[in-house]
Amino acid sequence: MKQILTVQNLGISFSQYMKGLRRRSLKVISNLDIELHEGEILAIVGASGSGKSLLAGAILGILPENAALEGEIYYEGQLLSQKDKEKIRGKEIALIPQSVNYLDPLQKVGRQIGISIQKNGGFRTGGSDESRDKTIEHDLPKDKVIENILQKYGLDKAVADYYPFQLSGGMARKVLLATALTSGAKVIIADEPTPGLDEPSLNEVLKDFRGLADDGCSILMITHDIEAALKIADKVAVFYAGTTLEVANTRDFDGGDSSSGDGLLRHPYSKALNNARPNVGFLPSEGSQPFPDNLPKGCPFSDRCVMRTEECEKELPAFREIRGGKVRCIHAT
Amino acid sequence: MIGIREKTILSISVFSFFFAAILIAGSLIKEDSLYVELSNIFAPPGGGHIFGTDWVGRDMLVRTVKGLSLSMKIGLLCSVASSLIAMVLGVAAPLLGGKVDIFISWLIDFVLSIPHTLAIILISIACGGGLQGIVIGVTATHWTSLTRVIRAEVMQIREAEYTKLSRRFGKGNLFIAKEHVLPHIIPQLVIGTVLIFPHAILHEASVTFLGFGLPAHEPAIGVILSESMKYLTSGKWWLAFFPGISLIAVSMMVNSIGKNIERLIDPKTAYR
Amino acid sequence: MKKSTRKFLFQRFFKLITLLIALCVVTFILMELSPIDPVTAYVGASTKVGAEQRALIAEHWGLNRPPVERFMAWFTSILQGDWGTSMIYRRPVLEVIGQKFLSSLALMGIAWILSGIIGFILGIVAGIKEGKLADKLISAYCHILISTPTFWLGILFIMVFAVQLGWFPVAMSTPIGVLAEDVSLLDRLSHLVLPALTLSVLGIANICLHTREKTADVMRTDYVLFAKARGESSRSIVFNHVIKNVSLPAVTLQFLSFSELFGGAIFVEQVFSYPGLGHAVVQSGLRGDLPLLMGIAIISLIFVYTGNLTADILYRVIDPRIREEVKA
Numbered sequence: 001m002k003q004i005l006t007v008q009n010l011g012i013s014f015s016q017y018m019k020g021l022r023r024r025s026l027k028v029i030s031n032l033d034i035e036l037h038e039g040e041i042l043a044i045v046g047a048s049g050s051g052k053s054l055l056a057g058a059i060l061g062i063l064p065e066n067a068a069l070e071g072e073i074y075y076e077g078q079l080l081s082q083k084d085k086e087k088i089r090g091k092e093i094a095l096i097p098q099s100v101n102y103l104d105p106l107q108k109v110g111r112q113i114g115i116s117i118q119k120n121g122g123f124r125t126g127g128s129d130e131s132r133d134k135t136i137e138h139d140l141p142k143d144k145v146i147e148n149i150l151q152k153y154g155l156d157k158a159v160a161d162y163y164p165f166q167l168s169g170g171m172a173r174k175v176l177l178a179t180a181l182t183s184g185a186k187v188i189i190a191d192e193p194t195p196g197l198d199e200p201s202l203n204e205v206l207k208d209f210r211g212l213a214d215d216g217c218s219i220l221m222i223t224h225d226i227e228a229a230l231k232i233a234d235k236v237a238v239f240y241a242g243t244t245l246e247v248a249n250t251r252d253f254d255g256g257d258s259s260s261g262d263g264l265l266r267h268p269y270s271k272a273l274n275n276a277r278p279n280v281g282f283l284p285s286e287g288s289q290p291f292p293d294n295l296p297k298g299c300p301f302s303d304r305c306v307m308r309t310e311e312c313e314k315e316l317p318a319f320r321e322i323r324g325g326k327v328r329c330i331h332a333t
Numbered sequence: 334m335i336g337i338r339e340k341t342i343l344s345i346s347v348f349s350f351f352f353a354a355i356l357i358a359g360s361l362i363k364e365d366s367l368y369v370e371l372s373n374i375f376a377p378p379g380g381g382h383i384f385g386t387d388w389v390g391r392d393m394l395v396r397t398v399k400g401l402s403l404s405m406k407i408g409l410l411c412s413v414a415s416s417l418i419a420m421v422l423g424v425a426a427p428l429l430g431g432k433v434d435i436f437i438s439w440l441i442d443f444v445l446s447i448p449h450t451l452a453i454i455l456i457s458i459a460c461g462g463g464l465q466g467i468v469i470g471v472t473a474t475h476w477t478s479l480t481r482v483i484r485a486e487v488m489q490i491r492e493a494e495y496t497k498l499s500r501r502f503g504k505g506n507l508f509i510a511k512e513h514v515l516p517h518i519i520p521q522l523v524i525g526t527v528l529i530f531p532h533a534i535l536h537e538a539s540v541t542f543l544g545f546g547l548p549a550h551e552p553a554i555g556v557i558l559s560e561s562m563k564y565l566t567s568g569k570w571w572l573a574f575f576p577g578i579s580l581i582a583v584s585m586m587v588n589s590i591g592k593n594i595e596r597l598i599d600p601k602t603a604y605r
Numbered sequence: 606m607k608k609s610t611r612k613f614l615f616q617r618f619f620k621l622i623t624l625l626i627a628l629c630v631v632t633f634i635l636m637e638l639s640p641i642d643p644v645t646a647y648v649g650a651s652t653k654v655g656a657e658q659r660a661l662i663a664e665h666w667g668l669n670r671p672p673v674e675r676f677m678a679w680f681t682s683i684l685q686g687d688w689g690t691s692m693i694y695r696r697p698v699l700e701v702i703g704q705k706f707l708s709s710l711a712l713m714g715i716a717w718i719l720s721g722i723i724g725f726i727l728g729i730v731a732g733i734k735e736g737k738l739a740d741k742l743i744s745a746y747c748h749i750l751i752s753t754p755t756f757w758l759g760i761l762f763i764m765v766f767a768v769q770l771g772w773f774p775v776a777m778s779t780p781i782g783v784l785a786e787d788v789s790l791l792d793r794l795s796h797l798v799l800p801a802l803t804l805s806v807l808g809i810a811n812i813c814l815h816t817r818e819k820t821a822d823v824m825r826t827d828y829v830l831f832a833k834a835r836g837e838s839s840r841s842i843v844f845n846h847v848i849k850n851v852s853l854p855a856v857t858l859q860f861l862s863f864s865e866l867f868g869g870a871i872f873v874e875q876v877f878s879y880p881g882l883g884h885a886v887v888q889s890g891l892r893g894d895l896p897l898l899m900g901i902a903i904i905s906l907i908f909v910y911t912g913n914l915t916a917d918i919l920y921r922v923i924d925p926r927i928r929e930e931v932k933a
Contacts, residue, residue, distance in 0.1 A: 056834075060833075060834045062830050062833050062834050086836075087836075088836075089833070089834055089835070089836045090834065090835035090836025090837070091836055094834075094835070095831065095834040095835070097827065097831050097834070099827070101826070101827040101828065102827045102828050102830070102831035103828055103831070104828045104832075104845070104846050104849075104850070105828070105850070105926065106849045106850055106853075106924075106925065107845070107846070107849065115832075115835060115837065115845070116835055163925045163926070165925075165926050179835070183835070
């Protein structure tokens, strides 16, 4: 399938003041590579503090001003400049933000959903089969579109008149989803879309994502909830200390030797992550992720890795293709 | 390349130097150096007199510097006194709590609900005018906002673990105030004192201008400006212009020093 | 009316009463301390009034009785609506205040509205362009204004606009030698413009800097970030999100500024010889008209308190976060 979004060698650094008069540049993301194909769900999985939320900011061109960006981002084969990003954001690429704080506290929810509705009107439905053929409903008045989408998530149409502070956690999550669905964008970046949802709502949301992807929409799901990611994603990118260590197919997490939980994964960190899953091994891994100002010189995971050799500490391993996935480890087979 | 911090420190130093220079220069000027020169009255600015001369030929630059230094001394006195009040009330309110706290909050509201100028005028009248009246008046009206800041700060310290621990060991309010609270609020007090100063000096000059502060024979900046009103319609603009600009410059300088110290101390703005 | 609202209003009213009583006590004490002799202030410096007559006046006013007794007498008559007689205007204090207050209100009202609107717009512009040239210019302008004494700005305006350019009259709200009823509206206006401008220019700085801070804060919030991510234009962000979120604190601040407004009016009226309440403060202070001064102090407190109370009420009515809580 066609590649729609490509991120190559992305690096993000912040300049900040230290105690006294020293100033330094803090590199939060380095060597991040991902490829998103049409109709695909790519999950970006990593512990909090790995810098994964900044990826969304980089793609949409909304990083803070003291952030410096390196590397290239391509959309439909075209290199994106800041100007291009400003042009396509909200229209081609939509963001589902992580919390209710991203809604204007003094504006009613309905109006905020309505902002995304573009001239042609309508929203992507996805999910339920009967509506599959009318992915985009044309020419409906805004109010109607808003009402429809609220109804779809089992929210009363009175919710349109609520202010954000009146929403419960689950309602807020659904409203945030609705803002992206009404945009009709081809790429949706979901930043931590699952916390706060109860089991049925979670499944509903995940099913929607899958439905959207099956309709040709591409979804970048940034999450630390590996279970949710594995339920619907096609591929999973494992993110550690600002670097992509591995891009694996979802089935790699479950296949192979189930007793060890290593599956078909390639990188020792991914294996450790997989082993920590409750229904796989529930093995916590030792140590913790290094801070951005204290990264090992070579592979960022080298200080915790069981397979470490001297070679690992010399330089960051290159991204290699192995068994239909990509990995940054010299020992991977 | 110079970073923001270096610039901040540089500007604090330069402005503090200027401040000290005016203060000292003004104090060194003796009354007799303000000699009357009736052959050269109302000389416009330029030549020998950059700020011009007044109705009896006195040099306006010398008068302005002298006036500023007097106003600055009063301003210093008032701002230090105000922050002492703020310190005592701001620490006492949360530590003693209960009725004391309610009363201090009420007192703040009380002071804030009378226009400052009116309050200073009333106090000045009560003192029969003069230096004493203006100092008490300005001090009595300028302690409120810093008190609120200190009170909020102390509230947090009161809830901190180490303070609670001290209390559990039976330490009294005085001990807690001295050991735990004071060291934490000193930065706020310093910033507060510096930032009160511009208000104090402006209020002093303003009220003196109205005729309630320093008497007309004092070389204060408010007196100079009040005098200039008489010659307004006859186009003697320099009598009012330069002293006023100098007063604004001093007030802005000190304000900048205060803001810059705040920027250095307060991590929220320092790291931005 | 909801129970919480009634309780809120009752508390506010009770507080006003305590503040007013405290003000009466404090001003009475201050006036007691002052070396001004009310009899001298009343009869003036004339020597025609002999010592016997002075003693009679003092007797008539009860000046020989103990302070507490005199305070109670004064305080009761205040409560009964008798605020005494102004010594310099030779009319009842309440009457003088009523008349002066109206003309001050015109001055303060114009200045208040002008400074609010201009300050708000400038603040929004500066906040959006934080760190850019426009912001630096506006902020510098405001910082200069904040450090500028009101009276000096008035002097400057007179020198430039009245003396040099001759656009406006130099002083007085009515031309000298013309009867009040013969003064045309235009005349009145021309005497009002310069003082009102002076007063408003200073009010701008406060509201502008405050709005700038709030706007810059809003621009840094997640919801503006999200609005950008949704492709909203800068224009749409300003009109849909910024203005709404910034205007409530701005309006509140504007109502909280009654105290500075009144203080500023004292100076402006003095410099421009505008016959309002502020002018009366200075005159009564300089000439020892204590009944008028005390009356004005009471009125000014009520004026400032009204502003504060309005700000509080607005918050409860406008902000949906508080409004819904109050409803619930």
